[in-house]
Amino acid sequence: MKLQMVGCSHHNAPLEFRERLAFTPSSTAVALERFREQFPQAEAVVVSTCNRVEFYTASDREDPYPSHQQLVEFLAEFHGLDAIELFDQLFERNGEDAARHLFTVACSIDSMVVGEPQILAQVKAAYRLASQQESTGPLTHSAFQAAIRVARRVTTETGIHERRISIPSVAVCDFGRAVFETLADKRVLVVGAGDMARETLRYLLEEGARDITILNRDRQRARSLADEFGGSVAAWDELLTRLVAADVVVSATGAREPIITLRDFQSIEEARNQRPLAILDLAVPRDFEASIGDSLGVYLCCIDDLQATCQRNRQMRDKELPRALSIIEEETRSFMTDLYHRATGPIIRRLREGWQAPKDDELQRLFNKLPDLDDAAREEVRVAFDRLVNKLLHPPLESLRIESRHGIPHSLLDAMRRLFQIRD
């Protein structure tokens, strides 16, 4: 019974390397199919995100099962890379370590942003895809279902996912939601089309924003962002006009001077009728003059305000980390015990079968000798025999269960085979 993981993550491999090793959903399907051709008895799941590429394999048989070297060679061949180079960058986890690692990943403890919620969805998607490709089996089913359960438990029992620690998420989800109940019916104006704007757009969509307009000096970049996230594009010289109608403004340009001064804002203030306006100024240097925040109905937050919140949230998450780790540890132990106990399954089954036949023979002999027994009496006798067998089997099975806590109990299994004359 084996569980193995070979992969890389943001902890040990640079982005360029992760990009070369990354799988798309379609290439994952092809890779899993080829893997099954090479190792028909093994199970496999590929978790590929922007921060990690991990290839999980499992099998309840010893052979043929891919070794670490074979797995690296398989990945190298699939991506057309040099296997020697891959050896240096990939890390490996086996057995209990592999299970613990999977749980840690699913709970987002191993993520670049600890507690970010996307990773669980990505793990689920990876498991679903592998199941569709029929490359999963009893072991990977158990491991991934346990990982999903552990992630849920960590979410419920700790506050690790409650605090956001990236600036765009705090800006949209905490600041935006402190002003507005929902973003679904709000006009959102995104000024700039860089990485920060892109990241913020992701959170805006998650929070339900639908009416999004993107403004950028380079209209082409604004257009490509609008195509990616859905939304309209406006010309740069419409900035003030758009500001009149906006409810939420996200500004993340690379401008060296404020793009909206207090005087600019005062020129449109009357037209706004003091309607609330949340301005998320994520630019450095700032895009909006700080004094605009004193205007009636305007709630302006800059990157320094958000960073202070992120810092506090990070500290609060750190406090929750030991509890999350102890849940992972507890669940790993429980999972491994189940796994080890499962290895004893065939022996238990044969043991039960071995006792079943003499029991049935003895029952038949008894019923032949006592032909006057009615159905109720026969049933009572049958139940009594079953109970006797179960009671006799209980001590050895209990010993197996206890011994399984620390690994597959090979010596005990061997002893039972010899004691009860169980043959493969």
Added chain:
Amino acid sequence: MLSGISTVCFVSSYLVALILESTRLFFRSSARGAVMWIFAAGGVFAHTLFLFSLSWNSSRLPLSSPYEWYLFVAWVLAIAYFYFAFAKPRAVTGLFLLPLILVLVAAAQFADRTPSERTGLLRGWITAHSVFLLLGTAVVMIGFAAGTMYLVQVYRLKHHWPLNSVPRLPSLEWLERINSRCVPLSMLLIGGGFATGLAINSRFLQDARDRLAWTDPAIVSLGGMFAWLLVATIFNRCYRPAQKGRKVAYLTLASMFFLLVALGVFFFSVSEHEMSRPVSGVHVGNEFAIHGLVPPVERRVT
């Protein structure tokens, strides 16, 4: 069984809920929300049973005395708190509503408990008058709590407090929605109460001595409050900047001021209104009459 329920039962439940709400300012706890909810639910349940038992035991319509009136207002606020706690479980709405509930229950202890002897059609009008004013008072108080929360939230955002700092409050939009609904609703309810009061005073009281003078502080304060609410509603509907933002919150806060003046008139017995019957030893009133110390003071009904 109902006779065993006293104000202590629900006051202690509300008090525990308030203490638990207050601890939200200092530390996190996963179990606190559920415990708080249980105490609040227990409080509302005991409060409901208590009010029911008051009417049941005396075989009278509810709201027969100022004492019951205060307790009913507190009950409506407790229901509102329950809704707030359900709609915004992470916000410390209880810090703003529960003290109002406790103050009302405390005020009830100093209010007269003697039931009104009026019967028939007049009794119906008096009940309608009481219900209008009861609901109007509750709505003004809810608006006040929402307005206060709004201003605290504005202060936090304007002064760049960390977003995860306590107290956690509902969004400005949500609070503004509550505020802007409270202004016209309280106007309608207080208006209904005022109109029924005027009708009772001018048409239904047979004896001229029972009628209040038009300059009685009760009529003047209630009329002033209604006038303010009318102006606030018109201002809120016609002046666009007053439909959004802090101005709505200020309107609800001002409404609370007028309400306090009106309640003060009744509470400190400066009116001839029936609701102004005092209880404490400072004033000579029906409490002493009940105990046979002095003859009952004849009061009139608005």
